[in-house]
Amino acid sequence: MTENHEVVISGAGPNGLMLACELALAGITPVVLDALPAASDEPKANGLVGQVVRMLDMRGLYSAFTGQDRPQALPGWMFSGMQLAYPDPSSSPMYAMMMPQPRLVRLLEKRARDLGVDLRWGHELTGLQPDEDGVALSVATPDGVYELSAGYLVGADGGRSLVRKRVGIDFPGTTSETVARLAQVEVPDELRAPDGGLNIPGVGHIPFGHNRFDRGMVLAGSLQPGVLLVGTREEGRADEDGPLTLVELRASLQRILGVDVPLEEPRGPGPHAKRRIDGQNTRQAEHYRAGRVLLLGDAAHVHSAMGGPGLNLGLQDAVNLGWKLAADVNGWAPPGLLDSYETERHPVGRRVMMHSMAQSALMASGPEVAELRTLFTELIAIPEVSQHLGRLLAGSDVRYDVGDDHPLSGYLVPDLTLDDGRPVAGLLHNARPVLLELCGGAAAAAAEGWAHRVDIVEAQLTGGPAALLIRPDGCVAWAADDFEAIDAKELQAALGRWFGTAG
Known part of the structure; x- marks a missing residue:
């Protein structure tokens, strides 16, 4: 017997779970499918930056997830490793919530279950057939295959999205001729810098974040006690096959820095991050909707992680889509409401691709890029330029066409406090x-x-x-x-x- 559901979401990552929670708040009980047997412990993103932090606060999740009262604006951020400064907190557009992605997924999973979401780990979407009334789905489990019928299907199933491919939505873009390597490692104490970066004899201080050298980029950052995240990016493509090893990462560091940096496997329980990206994809789905099928998160857009835009973009997609999809299912959506998900969010995804590629270009090798960075360093010292770039990275420059020309309309509501003290x-x-x-x-x-x-x-x-x-x-x-x-x-x-x- 075929199960019938109003909404099925393929993918139980942060974006899929956030959408499920938004739908549940609106009275819709979605089914969430994921091929993994349980939430992954694989380290991926290390936190959230930008307007999404304020959106979590609007759901009461910032306090629930961090134990802190309200998010505070940051005094600065980075653009391609160059520092943006905001001495006046009231002018800062940037917020951050540092949290490993596995913990974020588990917190969202608990919230989803508390809200009654039907979350099915170990259930893999293997086939779909959309028509004008819904989507017929085939789902594989360790115990066999079963069928589902969904009024709407949302593909939150990553950059290699089966959903996107099966409905024939193009995914145009580019693949860079670069190879990035990243791992959590241990280094000798004398190499650790107080800011979370590295002090390397013969090289000097490598600050926290992305750092450009003539022969490549080096990433350094301590986001968990005792564990250092070290990465590199070089032009060209990888010669190695198989999983990344510390020997390979160490050799990459030596090519870039000209000195050997001792790396060891991190102590303590894993898993620990260790991955190679052979060619960075920057791609965006031509459409976010095809009839009864919608795309979300990496299924709709992939890009460089520089500057931390991924969850800021994907989770805001989920919050934009959730209430509109629920309105359609609940029968009161005005004409065009669900289509506004694509018209509002597609340009935002394109803008993130623009600034992530621009940051990557400023990390490239060559004397011309070095001089360009010198010029950029002068430009970002101008407060108006720093503010513009910060708003770009945070997404606070996004203004939707809401049909009203008031200066506040179309933007995220300011962080206002009413006269009685209520935010x-x-x-x-x-x-x-x-x-x-x-x-x-x-x-x-x-x-x-x-x-x-x-x-x-x-x-x-x-x-x-x-x-x-x-x-x-x-x-x-x-x-x-x-x-x-x-x-x-x-x-x-x-x-x-x-x-x-x-x-």
Whole structure:
């Protein structure tokens, strides 16, 4: 007998699990399939940077995952290994939450199960047949094959996505002529630098992060006590086959630095990161949607990890898609709402590809690149340039076309605190839209027909707008500084555009 489900997600990585949680908050119980028998311990990303940290705070997850109250803006970040500085925290666009990806997956897995998500480890999607009403799926398990029927299928199944390939969505892009090597290692104590980098005799200090040399790039960083992450990138392609060894990584370091750096296997329980990337792919799906099939995360875009954009991009995809897909399944989505997932997020993915490739280009060898970096160092000392690059890396420069021209509309809602001490982020924990009524009741009266679908919160905000309409993904859909009769009509138009007809 075929199981019938409203939404099936292929892939239980961070993006697939985050989408599952978003759907569950909206009353949809998705099925999540993953071929692995359990969550992987393989070290991948080491944290989250950018606007996604604020989005986690909007779901109450930043505090739950870190034990800290609210995310704090960073004093700086890096662009291709060059330091961006923000001495004034109020001007910093960058946030970070350092956490190994296996821990993040386990926290999201627990949240998903607590929300009632049907998570199936060891269940591999092996076939799919979409039609205009849904998608027929074949799933393989150690005990055999079974069939599923899904109203929607979301491919969160990585850069080699079976879902993307089976529905015929092109994945254009480029593959660089480079080889990157990365491993967690032990080094002698005298080589460790206080900033998490390395002090190498004959070379000097190699700071935390990405460092360019004439013959390649060296990555150094201590993100876990006692374990150092060391990586290299060289032009050309790898001659070696099989898994990366420390002998190979050590030889790469010697070619780049001109000295031998002793490396040992890390002590303590593993697994420990050890991988080679022979040719960096930068690719983006031509479309994020094909009828009843949607793509998410690496299935939709792959790029260099330089600057840490991966989870910032993928998890924001999930939060953008979740409420729109739920609205469609629940039957109240206005026309075009689900299509806006692609129209909003595809340009953002393209922008991330642009800046990740630009950072990689600035790491290339050659005297011309060295001089270009000298020029960039001068440019990023200009506060406006540093701010622009920081907003680019954080994704805070993203503005969606929401049909409203207020300066706040289309952007992620600012990190505001109401006069009674409540943070606006706390109003979004349930992933419902919020009308922030700050003008004494006029906006609430205009929105009365949507009160079953939109949380109307009356409050005060000194020096702020008169009203804000905030989508579940934190995007400001409409705002007004004064509330006149024309504003009531514009608010109702925005409510209809994003949240359907009045009840």
